[in-house]
Amino acid sequence: MSARAGIVVTGTEVLTGRVQDQNGPWLADRLLELGVELGHITLCGDRPADIEAQLRFLAGQGVDLIITSGGLGPTADDMTVEIVSRFCGRELVLDAAVEARIGEIVKGMMARFPGVDADAVLAANRKQALVPAGAVVLDPVGTAPGVVVAGSPTVVVLPGPPRELQPMWHAAVATDAVQTAIAGRTRYQQQTIRMFGLPESGLADTLRDAEKTVADFDRLEITTCLRRGELEIVTRFEPRDTATYAALEGLLRDRHAREIFSTDGALVDDQIAELLAGRSIATAESCTAGMLAARLTERAGSSAYVAGGVVAYSNAAKTELLGVDAGLIERHGAVSEPVAEAMAAGALQRFGADTAVAITGIAGPGGGTPTKPVGTVCFSVALAGGASVTRATRLPGNRSDIRERSTTVAMHLLRRALTGGG
Amino acid sequence: MSARAGIVVTGTEVLTGRVQDQNGPWLADRLLELGVELGHITLCGDRPADIEAQLRFLAGQGVDLIITSGGLGPTADDMTVEIVSRFCGRELVLDAAVEARIGEIVKGMMARFPGVDADAVLAANRKQALVPAGAVVLDPVGTAPGVVVAGSPTVVVLPGPPRELQPMWHAAVATDAVQTAIAGRTRYQQQTIRMFGLPESGLADTLRDAEKTVADFDRLEITTCLRRGELEIVTRFEPRDTATYAALEGLLRDRHAREIFSTDGALVDDQIAELLAGRSIATAESCTAGMLAARLTERAGSSAYVAGGVVAYSNAAKTELLGVDAGLIERHGAVSEPVAEAMAAGALQRFGADTAVAITGIAGPGGGTPTKPVGTVCFSVALAGGASVTRATRLPGNRSDIRERSTTVAMHLLRRALTGGG
Numbered sequence: 001m002s003a004r005a006g007i008v009v010t011g012t013e014v015l016t017g018r019v020q021d022q023n024g025p026w027l028a029d030r031l032l033e034l035g036v037e038l039g040h041i042t043l044c045g046d047r048p049a050d051i052e053a054q055l056r057f058l059a060g061q062g063v064d065l066i067i068t069s070g071g072l073g074p075t076a077d078d079m080t081v082e083i084v085s086r087f088c089g090r091e092l093v094l095d096a097a098v099e100a101r102i103g104e105i106v107k108g109m110m111a112r113f114p115g116v117d118a119d120a121v122l123a124a125n126r127k128q129a130l131v132p133a134g135a136v137v138l139d140p141v142g143t144a145p146g147v148v149v150a151g152s153p154t155v156v157v158l159p160g161p162p163r164e165l166q167p168m169w170h171a172a173v174a175t176d177a178v179q180t181a182i183a184g185r186t187r188y189q190q191q192t193i194r195m196f197g198l199p200e201s202g203l204a205d206t207l208r209d210a211e212k213t214v215a216d217f218d219r220l221e222i223t224t225c226l227r228r229g230e231l232e233i234v235t236r237f238e239p240r241d242t243a244t245y246a247a248l249e250g251l252l253r254d255r256h257a258r259e260i261f262s263t264d265g266a267l268v269d270d271q272i273a274e275l276l277a278g279r280s281i282a283t284a285e286s287c288t289a290g291m292l293a294a295r296l297t298e299r300a301g302s303s304a305y306v307a308g309g310v311v312a313y314s315n316a317a318k319t320e321l322l323g324v325d326a327g328l329i330e331r332h333g334a335v336s337e338p339v340a341e342a343m344a345a346g347a348l349q350r351f352g353a354d355t356a357v358a359i360t361g362i363a364g365p366g367g368g369t370p371t372k373p374v375g376t377v378c379f380s381v382a383l384a385g386g387a388s389v390t391r392a393t394r395l396p397g398n399r400s401d402i403r404e405r406s407t408t409v410a411m412h413l414l415r416r417a418l419t420g421g422g
Numbered sequence: 423m424s425a426r427a428g429i430v431v432t433g434t435e436v437l438t439g440r441v442q443d444q445n446g447p448w449l450a451d452r453l454l455e456l457g458v459e460l461g462h463i464t465l466c467g468d469r470p471a472d473i474e475a476q477l478r479f480l481a482g483q484g485v486d487l488i489i490t491s492g493g494l495g496p497t498a499d500d501m502t503v504e505i506v507s508r509f510c511g512r513e514l515v516l517d518a519a520v521e522a523r524i525g526e527i528v529k530g531m532m533a534r535f536p537g538v539d540a541d542a543v544l545a546a547n548r549k550q551a552l553v554p555a556g557a558v559v560l561d562p563v564g565t566a567p568g569v570v571v572a573g574s575p576t577v578v579v580l581p582g583p584p585r586e587l588q589p590m591w592h593a594a595v596a597t598d599a600v601q602t603a604i605a606g607r608t609r610y611q612q613q614t615i616r617m618f619g620l621p622e623s624g625l626a627d628t629l630r631d632a633e634k635t636v637a638d639f640d641r642l643e644i645t646t647c648l649r650r651g652e653l654e655i656v657t658r659f660e661p662r663d664t665a666t667y668a669a670l671e672g673l674l675r676d677r678h679a680r681e682i683f684s685t686d687g688a689l690v691d692d693q694i695a696e697l698l699a700g701r702s703i704a705t706a707e708s709c710t711a712g713m714l715a716a717r718l719t720e721r722a723g724s725s726a727y728v729a730g731g732v733v734a735y736s737n738a739a740k741t742e743l744l745g746v747d748a749g750l751i752e753r754h755g756a757v758s759e760p761v762a763e764a765m766a767a768g769a770l771q772r773f774g775a776d777t778a779v780a781i782t783g784i785a786g787p788g789g790g791t792p793t794k795p796v797g798t799v800c801f802s803v804a805l806a807g808g809a810s811v812t813r814a815t816r817l818p819g820n821r822s823d824i825r826e827r828s829t830t831v832a833m834h835l836l837r838r839a840l841t842g843g844g
Contacts, residue, residue, distance in 0.1 A: 015460060017447025018645055024465065025439025032438060039472055041437060041465040043446070050461055050483075057479045061472075199531065201543040204497040223434040223468070224497060225441060226583075234440065283712075283733065289719035290705075290712020293733040297711040300787050300821055308739035310732055311705065311715040317730035317773055321743065351739055365722050396531070399722055401585060 003036045003065065003185040006058035006153075010070040010080060011160055012045040022162045023069040030169060032236075035185040039063055046077040055087045059153055065181045066153050067169075070160030072144035074124040081130065081147060084157050088149045090132035098137055098145050099129035105143050136175050138168045150177035188236045191245060193252060194262040195231040196412045200224070203231055206255050214247045222248075229395075229408045230268070231259075261415065268411045269295070275418040276305040282351035283309030284322050284343035286334065286360040287377065292407045307351040312343065322346030335360050337378050337390045344382035344390075354384035355418070357410050361395075363402045377406050381417040389417050425458045425604040427487040428480035428575075432502055433582055434467035436492065444584045445491040452591060454658070457607035461485055468492075468499040477509045481575055487603045488575050489591075492582030494566035496546040503552060503569060506579050510571045512554035520559055520567050521551035527565050558597050560590045572599035610643075610658045613667060615674060616684040617653040618834045622646070625653055628677050636673065638666045651817075651830040652690070653681075683837065690833045691720065697840040698727040704773035705731030706744050706765035708756065708782040709799065714829045729773040734765065744768030757782050759800050759812045766804035766812075776806035777840070779832050783817075785824045799828050803839040811839050 007027050013019040024041040031038045039061055044050035051071070058066050071080030085092045102125045131137055131147050138146035141164040149155045156172045158165045172178055195203070203224060211217050221236040233252070237245050253260060261268060276296075283293045293309040296302060312318040315334055319326050323346040324339060332338045343358035361377025368374035373394065380390040391413060395405045429449050435441040446463040453460045461483055466472035473493070480488050493502030507514045524547045532540050553559055553569050560568035563586040569579045578594045580587045594600055617625070625646060633639050643658040655674070659667050675682060683690060698718075705715045715731040718724060734740040737756055741748050746764040754760045765780035783799030790796035795816065802812040813835060817827045 015450065015463060016454060016645075017450040018647055020442070020447060025442065028437060028439040038437060039466065040476065043463040043465075044461065053479075053483055054462065057475075061475055199543070201496050201528075201546045204495075204546050205539070205542050207497065221434075223438075223440075223499070225433075225435045227441070232435075232440075234435070285712070288716070289728070290707070290715035290731060290733060293712035293735075294710070294716060294825075297735065298822070303735055303789075306711070306735045308733045308735040308743065309712060310743070311712060311730045313715075313719065313725055313728045313730040314773075320774075321730065321732070321772060350743060351736075352742075367725075394533075397585065400720070403716075 003182040004039050004061075004063045005031055005036050005065040005067065005182075006039050006061065006063040007041045008051065008054045008058065008066060008068040009041065009043045010046060010051055010068065012077075014070070014160075015043050015045045023158075023160065023165055026162065026166065027067055027069070027169065030173075032188070032190070034173070034182060035187040036065065036182050037186075046071060046079070048079055048083050051080065051083050052087060055084070055155070063153050064184070065156065065178065067156045067158065067172075069158050069165055072128065072146070072157070072159040074121075074127055074143070080157055081132070084147070084149060084155050085132035088132055088151055088155060090134060090149060092130045093133045094126070095129050095131045095137060098131065099126060102126075102128055102140065102143055102145070105140065136177055138171050140164070141167050146172065148172055148175050148177045150180065154178060154181035186238055189239060189242070189245075190234060190236045191249070192262070192265040193233045193235075193249065193260060194267070195233070195256055195259040196229065196261055196268070196408070198231055198256055198259040200226050200231060203233070203256075206252060210248055210251050214244060214251060216241060216244045217248070219244055220248060229405045261412070268408070268415055269298070271415055272296070272411055272418075273299055273302070275415065276355065279305050279355050280307050280351070280353040281305055281355040281357070282307045282347040282353035284347040284356065284358040285309060285311050286313060286318070286343075287363040288359045288361075288403050288406050288410075289313055291403055292357060292359060292410050295407050295411070307353045310347060310350070318343060322350065333372065335362055335372055335376055335378055337380070337392050340378035340380035341382070341388060341390050344380040344388065348382050348384060355414075356382045357414055358382075359406050359410055361402065361406060363399045363406075365399060375402050377402065377409070379406075379410055379413050381410075381413050383417060387417070389413055424608060425487065425606040426461050426483075426485045427453055427458050427489065427604075428461050428483065428485040429463045430473065430476045430480065430488060430490040431463065431465045431492060432468060432473050432490060433492040434499075436582075437465050437467045445580075445582065445587055448584065448588065449489055449491070449591065452595075455610075455612065456595070456604060457610050458487065458604050468501070470501055470505050473502060473505050474509060477506070477577070485575050486606070487578065487600065489578045489580065489594075491580050491587055494550065494568070494579070494581040496549055496565070500549075502579055503554070506569070506571060506577050507554035507557075510554055510573055510577060512556060512571060514552045515555045516548070517551050517553045517559060520553065521548060524548075524550055524562065524565055524567070527562065531565075558599055560593050562586070563589050568594065570594050570597050570599045572602070576600060576603035608660070611661060611664070611667075612656060612658045613671070614684070614687040615655045615657075615671065615682060616689070617655070617678055617681040618651065618683055618690070618830075620653055620678055620681040622648050622653060624678075625655070628674060632670055632673050636666060636669045638663060639670070641666055642670060644670075651827045683834070690830070690837055691717065693837055694718070694833055694840075695721055695724070697837065698777070701727050701777050702729045702773070702775040703727055703777040703779070704729045704769040704775035706769040706778065706780040707731060707733050708735060708740070708765075709785040710781050710783075710825050710828050710832075711735055713825055714779060714781060714832050717829050717833070729775045732769060732772070740765060744772065755794065757784055757794055757798055757800055759802070759814050762800035762802035763804070763810060763812050766802040766810065770804050770806060777836075778804045779836055780804075781828050781832055783824065783828055785821045785828075787821060797824050799824065799831070801828075801832055801835050803832075803835050805839060809839070811835055
């Protein structure tokens with residue numbers, strides 16, 4: 001058995017991208033937690049024909065549950081309840097109790113906006129008290145009540161503002177109608193493995209082998225995603241398939257021990273924050289120009305271990321602020337391993353830190369040479385006491401990609417240096 | 423006549439909300455610019471039946487154009503091309519030229535990953551050279567080629583990563599197949615006005631007045647958006663309504679002369695880049711920790727005017743690297759106008775620059791006090807020769823909002839200082 005759902009997000013501002021939809025992803029997470037399989041999310045504007053077409057599409061796909069968001073306001077372009085009512089073959093009836101409840105809420109709001117015509121507002125809001133006959137009404141968090149209409153599929157109608165939708169979703173899940181609709185749900189587990197330094201095709205190879213060697217491999221639902229230069233492998237499975245997942249994880253660990261940096265969902269940023277506890281870090285950045293320092297300080301509490309950094313964009317700044325020998329720059333070029341090393345050493349010393357990271361590279365589009373093309377970036381991590389790791393690499397993409405990716409490479413070098421992994 | 427489109431976004435990571443979809447909103451914007459009406463955006467996971475169902479749904483809705491994003495990678499769960507091929511009734515054929523092209527790209531990438539089995543990778547990537555017979559192939563930006571299949575509807579298949587999808591969309595629009603599909607589009611003009619320092623409600627007031635005083639006001643399609651602390655007013659209109667738009671722009675200029683900083687679509691970043699030509703700028707950042715320096719260097723060529731910066735997160739760094747008097751910090755606190763001013767002066771001097779910007783603030787969530795709550799940020803802009811502007815302000819939002827917004831405030835103070843606007 002299983003339970004399957006679809007989400008209909010309505011609203012012209014969301015369809016046209018002026019407002020980023022938050023409800024689809026949020027509801028997707030909630031369904032995942034419940035073990036309800038999400039088939040489709042559909043977005044459309046405030047047009048009755050489009051909304052109705054999406055409802056019919058999802059019903060045609062055999063979903064057990066449809067959740068709609070938006071279109072419950074008092075204005076003429078808010079008509080989701082009316083459309084759902086027609087779609088479910090129910091009459092639209094005025095719910096006196098709901099009308100009274102909205103009346104109270106609106107009166108409370110009016111007190112804050114003197115001069116507004118209370119009767120006109122109440123009339124507009126009466127529209128919101130019209131509900132499909134026999135529907136379960138969800139108490140409004142704003143002024144708009146939601147409804148649950150039991151059937152095949154069962155339809156849950158929620159308002160668009162996330163701060164209203166979220167508590168009302170929890171109320172909807174508690175209703176008998178929704179519980180009946182999702183009775184077939186499966187309780188899944190989800191695990192995440194993160195890797196760095198492996199191309200996506202290398203992972204694809206290993207997964208093809210896993211298909212042959214891991215028993216019941218096809219019972220695992222695996223999603224792979226390349227992000228910020230890292231590979232993320234998310235696997236969803238039923239509790240009885242725990243051993244299958246363990247076999248997959250074992251195979252990945254065997255093949256890619258060096259590249260796997262997280263098997264518990266933690267990000268490299270989380271790991272670095274932990275590793276830096278009790279330490280003091282300084283940065284020396286050229287092409288990333290502060291992006292690494294900014295990333296290290298994204299978290300609250302980072303002032304406990306971030307001393308600061310120097311953005312040494314010009315050669316003069318490298319010399320003046322980080323004490324890099326001008327002759328060294330002349331001999332090797334500003335983008336070179338010796339200069340990266342000297343920048344890290346300078347940051348360590350100038351900030352009195354015990355950990356330093358330096359980045360110097362060619363982000364482009366100009367500045368590349370045959371021996372040092374655009375994307376050439378040198379990194380150095382220095383720890384107090386003399387240990388240091390220095391690497392040169394070549395990163396793909398445009399200026400923005402190269403800068404962004406450089407911060408990720410730096411985070412991973414730092415992680416390896418701090419865990420003694422070289 | 424009109425042209426209507428639908429967008430199919432595929433990818434389990436997007437459907438489940440682990441990755442926020444950027445392609446739907448971006449493509450929605452492009453369609454709007456083209457004058458193509460967007461009916462639906464649908465999202466589904468990497469499941470052939472679901473992708474195919476969405477294609478059929480959109481075709482059933484009579485759209486002229488379907489754009490798909492995602493599912494073009496080398497792994498087994500990437501199968502959009504195969505599904506679209508079947509949907510369009512075309513055979514899937516190996517395109518030798520495309521295979522050779524991918525081979526070259528992959529070989530270039532392999533150089534960065536020594537030890538990976540090149541043949542296995544090439545075999546995995548061969549899958550990406552299978553295209554629907556008769557389709558127009560879009561050159562890959564990453565390793566995945568896109569395709570355009572002419573028909574009713576015409577289908578454009580694009581890769582998921584935005585940095586690949588975006589240039590490939592422009593290539594797709596240039597094809598005859600897409601031009602034919604959207605031949606019925608309406609050509610609109612679009613103008614953008616940007617303001618800084620005006621609350622959204624102030625703009626709403628002005629627009630309400632415009633409704634009464636500007637003839638044919640309702641023929642303008644106006645979208646306002648609050649972003650990065652700036653107000654953006656985008657107006658779309660048919661060519662015959664140019665005079666109406668001019669009247670609106672005139673009214674906005676009369677009312678908000680000080681707040682309007684751009685009427686030609688230019689961003690403050692564009693303006694700053696122009697204003698800094700021939701100058702040398704240095705930054706001194708505390709709470710933003712490098713974000714301003716990173717922003718100033720986003721553009722190619724910024725090394726001509728950015729000398730560098732100091733991220734002075736700790737008080738010791740403010741003193742050691744920027745020469746801020748420790749007594750000043752003790753008397754006024756690290757977040758204070760005198761310290762901001764001293765930081766800017768220090769940056770000017772240490773980098774030998776002629777322009778400097780300093781930011782020091784409390785990004786939270788901790789560190790606030792009754793007199794200096796979270797969101798208190800002090801800015802100082804110093805120009806060689808002694809001119810300086812210093813401001814304290816209180817910014818709304820969470821840690822990330824406050825840091826981001828601080829860079830915008832700094833950009834506008836810098837703009838005013840450089841244009842003599844104080």
